[in-house]
Amino acid sequence: MRIKLISAMLARRVPRKSIIDAIKKLQGLRSDVGTALAAFSMTSSQGKDAKCPGEAGKKSPCGAPAKAGGGTAKAAPSPATGSGAPPKSATAGAKGRIIAVIGAVVDVQYDAHLPPILNALEVPGRTPKLILEVAQHLGENTCRTIAMDGTEGLVRGQPVVDTGAPITIPVGEPTLGRIINVIGEPIDERGPIQTDKFAPIHADAPPFVEMSVEQEILVTGIKVVDLLAPYVKGGKIGLFGGAGVGKTVLIMELINNVAKAHGGFSVFAGVGERTREGNDLYHEMKVGGVITDDYKTSKVSLVYGQMNEPPGARARVALTGLTLAEHFRDKEGQDVLLFIDNIFRFTQAGSEVSALLGRIPSAVGYQPTLATDMGTMQERITTTKAGSITSVQAVYVPADDLTDPAPATTFAHLDATTVLSRAIAELGVYPAVDPLDSTSRVMDPNIIGAEHYGVARGVQKILQDYKSLQDIIAILGMDELSEDDKLTVARARKIQRFLSQPFQVAEVFTGHAGKLVKLEETIKGFQKILGGELDHIPEAAFYMVGTIEDVIAKAQELAKSV
Template sequence: MTSAERDTLPNTATSDDLENMLEHTFTNIGQATKDFKMQLRPREVGSIIHNANGVATVSGLPNVGSEELIHFRDGLLGIAFNIDEDEVGVVLLGDYWKLKAGDQVQRSGRVMDVPVGDALLGRVINPLGEPLDNAGPINGDIRLPIERPAPPIMDRAPVTTPLQTGIKVIDALIPIGRGQRELILGDRQTGKTALAIDTIVNQRGKNVLCVYCAIGQRGASVAKVIATLRQHDAMEYTVVVVAEGSSPPGLSYIAPYAATSIAEAFMEAGRDVVIVYDDLTQHARAYRELSLLLKRPPGREAFPGDIFYLHSRLLERATHLNDDHGGGSLTALPIIETEAQDISAYIPTNLISITDGQIYLSPSFFELGILPAVDVGRSVSRVGGKAQRKAYRTVASNLKLTYAQFEELETFSRFGARVDTASQKVIDHGQRVRMSLKQAECTPFSVEEQILILLAVKEGLFDTIPLASMPKAENSLLITAKDIPKTIRDNIESVKGISDEETQTLVDLAKAALARFIVSETDITEPQKNTEDNAGTAPE
């Protein structure tokens, strides 16, 4: 007892008062000792043996776990990849050139995580969750690990709700459902990113959130995408995760996993989400670079043996949850770049086997100005009509077969062979099908507009219209689509679909809209007949 405490004691203090005073004093001493011991808690501190090209070799961390976060100086982070007996191979997530051999490192006791939640909507961040848009810090207390197990099969529901892309050729022939994984592949500069951005733009007002993940892209390309999203007011429901091409390979590696955790948080809250990975070719190359630097055994094309697992564990997280788990969905649109139209290469075949279908963009179509350059013959949706509105099946059920027959006949006719009248009609009709499926960038079509155009194609209303007049004729249909009765609009959007009477009403509307563009059949076929008569004739 201190002298000050002794002086404050009353002269009539009892033994109970003295005992309480002593107990209080010993309690304070015990708490101070406990706090002191907490400050002296042992920590594992190691040091860098070697550092180069985004990978560091560290010693002195005997209890570190796989994929544990490692702290370096100046706030730099790393992920423990190779756990050897005497050293640890660490993938660095930042400016690795600032580190040198001998620098101290420390365990964190946790795995890599990112902030999630509504505070991220409209923001541009890096894979670490740090803002890149100069819009202030991100206010969010909830964080999720970037690597999470995929939902169990029993927690999932069938994919039955359509995801409208606003792109006619996809919604009609290659439908995508909410919770599906649809691969977009093609050579460079064929419009793969534009296809994904159009899908994001079309989600405005549909209560669907979007996550765009740029992996290894040029800064100018990413800035253009962000500008397009802002121009069409799509950033308000979109999160952009960016790992530029100049970033360390570690950031490119974790980028899609971090973006998926952000999307999963929305899905688990009962929301519908679309995530775009642009592109997984760069992701696979970044992982190959890290694996070779870590001296892991290379396999085919120098990729490590677990390259398939790299993408399968990522895309398996995209699903449609059942009602017991909120009913949310995560639709994945991974992008893959092919070389010389070779879809049988190593990484493309891996992704094709993982996903639920693919959309192939042909450079030949792109050069001919057929945009979007979707090759219908090589594209497929393994969910198909199960995730398509019934109205589409009514007006476009045979469209894919018709288009395939046209392409075969068109290829045959290019050799200068004569075709009979019936075959010529198939070619003429197919040319108008192709023209009707062409669409400018960032001009999504509503469901009613698509149904009206596809119905006109099915009924052959475009067959008597010159190809040069097709754009104006289609524009006339778009104006007429605003006059569709509300009951028919509701039925188009519903599960029930449209009846025969309603279909005939739409046909009558389309005929009236296209009447002024129709010319006689002789005027259309005469140039083609002259071409046939001259076919095979050598010039003088």
């Protein structure tokens, strides 16, 4: 512009002094424009911070002071506050807008105040409530989030509000007997949970100084478990079993016995399994007395994120259940049982959203963060000086391939395995735990004691010998066996039947009164069978009883009936 002006003046033969004066005026005009632009920029930034009408004592964007008691910006929805509510971040209430919806993944853009990773964002006006969890920061004030519910109906430009904290759920005894979802909302149609205690689902594992170094057995009162594959307090147990072999009944009995023997509570997290099974479990627990209408007499909290839920919910519902268990352990000093059914679905849900988050798949299509995701959760399941969380995790093995990365990663964290066998269930022996396939890390004489270890190995040896003789018996018959082998078979059959046990939660089905057997009674009973002290008692007397005294009493009744 300056060059054009000078050229025009020279063409008209304007005096040099006049040209210099014109240039100075032009420079002054340019300076005035710059000052005006700066002033406009400052005014607009103030307008963003104090929306009209503003708060009392502040200037509104239009320049007039706001009236005292005038309308204020509507508060952002936030997690319920209480004694356990996490502190809000500085971004609480910040508003963003949706710029992309890709299945379960939603991109949200903010003008400023980008929410931290793992913060929960809420989409206002949605029923049921839709929570988005921040997973990545993409740049240009954009974050990528994972939806905890269906994204149907979301549109670009829709507003989103930062809650200022991670997903926060109600915790404590009022959750007992209730069913909640991944974001802590009750889904059992029994109204809201009345509590003032809340906790975020994301937490660090306990520091080393708070962990207990003692190896202590969690006595379950179930003979076959306590004798042959004992659970360690704070340990992780893999539960393997197909449909119809008694997995649900075993879980309910464990919940019942832990409540009776240790006064502890249990948490059941249904991760990506059938809704029908979750419904059946709830009603069976009500029939079995594990759940009542009053939380003071209920023994278990239920957390469901079933297979109809989007992958975001299935990837986080195990953490919701774990948070409930952590509260019982850390704040109430309980020995807690945490059931996760199924731990494979936790990994599967993570792999579903991994590609949408832009990660390059790892082996067999799983997420590259598989080991990290699993380890972050499993390390929170441990024993502290306050209490313990013992986890029983159902493990699905895809295509029976134990080398698949998902189950292989899980196996690295397990302390014991409880295998339910269909062949044993077909014999009518319940619980149908396979005594030869089930294992435990604490089967060590230095931990469980020499007597317990010796009896357990003696029981397994006789059962293994009986198994190897079954082919001979099937072909040639019992008469072709030696006297020692006949004695081995007789004792093995008694042991097999003595491993059965009537469950309290199954009384309505079996007609037998439930029995909770102490570990000392279990060891004493099997020791007598191995020593030959009960060779004269018929094997029918060993079926569906508790202690060895019950065997003797049943044998006397059988003798009278004959």
